[in-house]
Amino acid sequence: MSLDSDVIVDRRRIRRKLTFWRVAAAVVVIAAVVGAGVIATGGRSSLTTAGSIARVNIEGLIRSDQDRVEALERLEKSQAAAVIVHINSPGGTTAGSEQLYDALTRLKTKKPLVVVVEGLAASGGYITAIAADHIIARQSSLVGSIGVLFQFPNVSELLKTVGVKVEEIKSSPLKAAPNGFEPTSPEARAAIDALVKDSYAWFRGLVKDRRGMDEALLEKVADGRVFTGRQAVELKLVDQVGDEKTAVAWLVQEKKIKSELPVRDYKLNPRFGDLTFLRTAASVTLDAFGLSGIARRIEQAGLVQAVDQLSMDGMLALWQPAGSN
Numbered sequence: 001m002s003l004d005s006d007v008i009v010d011r012r013r014i015r016r017k018l019t020f021w022r023v024a025a026a027v028v029v030i031a032a033v034v035g036a037g038v039i040a041t042g043g044r045s046s047l048t049t050a051g052s053i054a055r056v057n058i059e060g061l062i063r064s065d066q067d068r069v070e071a072l073e074r075l076e077k078s079q080a081a082a083v084i085v086h087i088n089s090p091g092g093t094t095a096g097s098e099q100l101y102d103a104l105t106r107l108k109t110k111k112p113l114v115v116v117v118e119g120l121a122a123s124g125g126y127i128t129a130i131a132a133d134h135i136i137a138r139q140s141s142l143v144g145s146i147g148v149l150f151q152f153p154n155v156s157e158l159l160k161t162v163g164v165k166v167e168e169i170k171s172s173p174l175k176a177a178p179n180g181f182e183p184t185s186p187e188a189r190a191a192i193d194a195l196v197k198d199s200y201a202w203f204r205g206l207v208k209d210r211r212g213m214d215e216a217l218l219e220k221v222a223d224g225r226v227f228t229g230r231q232a233v234e235l236k237l238v239d240q241v242g243d244e245k246t247a248v249a250w251l252v253q254e255k256k257i258k259s260e261l262p263v264r265d266y267k268l269n270p271r272f273g274d275l276t277f278l279r280t281a282a283s284v285t286l287d288a289f290g291l292s293g294i295a296r297r298i299e300q301a302g303l304v305q306a307v308d309q310l311s312m313d314g315m316l317a318l319w320q321p322a323g324s325n
Contacts (some may be wrong), residue, residue, distance in 0.1 A: 052261050053261050062096045062125065082114075105131045116243060116246075117229065122144060126145065130206065138242075152180055203222075248263065
């Protein structure tokens with residue numbers, strides 16, 4: 001009987017030691033992956049921009065992003081000789097677009113900066129573009145969509161059909177209005193209209209000042225339409241048709257940048273813990289060491305983040321073709 005007890009105790013001790021070494025090994029592997037990530041992303045970006053022209057890519061929907069602002073501030077202090085910003089964005093929130101515009105404007109005071117419009121620089125994407133003193137677009141790029149949108153679903157008729165009534169008690173008539181559960185009141189519509197008009201006036205003023213337009217030309221380009229790169233040159237929305245080589249040539253001629261300098265990517269890194277490859281590597285490592293429960297939590301965290309990125313709060317400076325979702 002005593003022998004059986006000793007065997008059980010020994011097995012438990014061995015199991016505890018095995019668990020300890022599994023965890024220790026997992027920590028070491030993850031630390032190695034993290035170290036490699038620092039070199040491959042943030043660290044490498046800082047090093048490779050030295051003695052070169054930094055290439056920054058702005059793609060997709062634009063939202064407020066403090067990590068991106070901090071990355072651009074690091075670029076200000078780097079040894080990069082100049083910056084080429086490639087934009088391919090339909091816009092995003094007005095606040096996020098303003099934040100990115102301000103960050104690029106500060107960067108421009110420290111480094112020569114030129115923008116290249118790839119497929120699209122519309123609405124908030126165009127706000128971003130006009131931070132530069134020189135904008136280049138491809139002939140078939142789409143540029144413009146100068147306007148502001150406040151959009152919300154109203155399901156009040158649907159609720160009537162299914163017999164659902166949403167009741168509320170609020171401090172004042174315009175609190176949380178419009179809410180989408182009842183017909184929008186004239187007062188609420190007027191309040192939202194005032195918000196949109198104020199943001200639109202700011203957008204127009206920005207375009208007018210940055211692009212040196214008179215009122216007649218501004219009225220022509222600020223009706224919400226997009227224009228091709230060729231049209232945009234004639235309308236003073238961009239300065240030149242071309243690509244990255246055109247941008248380099250402009251930097252050489254106008255900013256006296258050395259023509260032999262290479263163009264190298266500068267990553268606008270997300271928060272370190274949000275890096276997809278790190279989550280994946282940590283998940284695989286933990287699973288290999290028998291810690292699959294923790295691995296699942298890491299994967300779920302990534303899913304939660306993806307769902308969160310689908311929401312966009314506030315007024316939008318966003319372009320999309322009619323009928324698209």
